[in-house]
Amino acid sequence: MSKPFKRLLLTGAAGGLGKILRERIKPWADTVVLSDIGDMGEAQEGEEIIRCDLADKQAVLKLMEGVEAILHFGGISTENTFENILEANIRGTYNLYEAAHKHGVKRIVFASSNHAVGFYKQTDYIDADAPTRPDSFYGISKVFGEQLSRYYYDRTGIETVCIRIGSSFPEPANPRMLVTWLSYDDLVEALRCSLFAPRVGHTILFGTSNNPGSWWDNSKAAHMGFRPKDSSEQFNHMFPNSADYPPVGDPNSTWQGGKFIVDGPMYKD
Numbered sequence: 252m253s254k255p256f257k258r259l260l261l262t263g264a265a266g267g268l269g270k271i272l273r274e275r276i277k278p279w280a281d282t283v284v285l286s287d288i289g290d291m292g293e294a295q296e297g298e299e300i301i302r303c304d305l306a307d308k309q310a311v312l313k314l315m316e317g318v319e320a321i322l323h324f325g326g327i328s329t330e331n332t333f334e335n336i337l338e339a340n341i342r343g344t345y346n347l348y349e350a351a352h353k354h355g356v357k358r359i360v361f362a363s364s365n366h367a368v369g370f371y372k373q374t375d376y377i378d379a380d381a382p383t384r385p386d387s388f389y390g391i392s393k394v395f396g397e398q399l400s401r402y403y404y405d406r407t408g409i410e411t412v413c414i415r416i417g418s419s420f421p422e423p424a425n426p427r428m429l430v431t432w433l434s435y436d437d438l439v440e441a442l443r444c445s446l447f448a449p450r451v452g453h454t455i456l457f458g459t460s461n462n463p464g465s466w467w468d469n470s471k472a473a474h475m476g477f478r479p480k481d482s483s484e485q486f487n488h489m490f491p492n493s494a495d496y497p498p499v500g501d502p503n504s505t506w507q508g509g510k511f512i513v514d515g516p517m518y519k520d
């Protein structure tokens with residue numbers, strides 16, 4: 252049976268999520284092009300491996316040959332120096348969109364982050380139209396990617412779904428993540444909806460499982476048809492009482508972005 256795409260590009264393929272997605276996205280393309288600066292091991296059947304630094308414009312242009320759609324997961328995934336974020340996330344995402352435009356790519360899924368809105372409080376309930384409130388240089392780079400993709404949609408028609416991923420790990424590491432957790436199955440479902448919903452234009456989707464007490468309203472992305480199946484409730488036993496929760500005033504129990512608001516170079520000088 253023929254697959255939906257001939258060549259589907261996954262950036263960040265050597266990363267935590269990239270390693271999970273590598274297997275799971277195979278049914279969607281004859282060839283999954285895996286790219287990263289890190290080690291991706293050997294190419295398996297249906298895979299092609301291309302080492303590429305996203306900050307290298309010419310290399311990204313070459314990477315894009317024949318690509319029909321992109322899952323953009325590559326880049327620095329936590330707070331870092333502005334210079335490093337600038338190269339990998341800001342210049343890297345610009346290079347990716349410019350190359351995608353030149354090669355006629357029609358749709359991109361951008362791994363944005365809850366840290367684009369991390370300076371909202373945990374008592375706030377926001378939707379995709381709420382102004383961004385990044386909590387770090389990292390969060391600012393995700394806002395940049397969201398705005399850049401908006402611009403490329405308006406200017407060139409490339410469709411993008413920006414998934415503001417909460418915390419996608421095997422299980423929550425703290426009580427905050429009971430709210431932000433995104434199971435791997437639900438992540439794959441969000442990607443499936445992002446790639447195959449008939450028309451997505453430019454959409455911002457909050458990427459969480461069906462967790463109780465969510466801070467995020469996905470009604471503006473209803474056209475995506477994303478219905479998460481998992482819930483963090485299964486992990487409630489890991490945090491049995493409030494003594495496990497940081498005291499009131501602690502970033503992890505105050506801000507949506509948790510401790511990112513105090514991480515990073517700005518606070519270490």
Ligand code: NAI
Nearest residue numbers: 265266267268288304305325326328339362364416418419
């Ligand atoms: P990760 O740090 O494990 O993977 C990121 C990958 O990007 C790494 O393999 C790294 O080598 C690669 N990379 C970094 N700089 C690069 C460059 N200049 N050129 C090419 N590749 C480069 O992160 P993880 O957890 O797999 O996240 C993947 C994406 O999802 C990231 O963009 C992250 O910001 C985003 N995300 C992840 C969340 C999570 O809960 N895991 C939450 C929110 C967003």
Ligand code: 15L
Nearest residue numbers: 328329364365366417418431
């Ligand atoms: C992110 O954006 C990071 O990539 C990930 O490592 C987690 O820290 C996650 O957010 C989170 O907020 O839990």
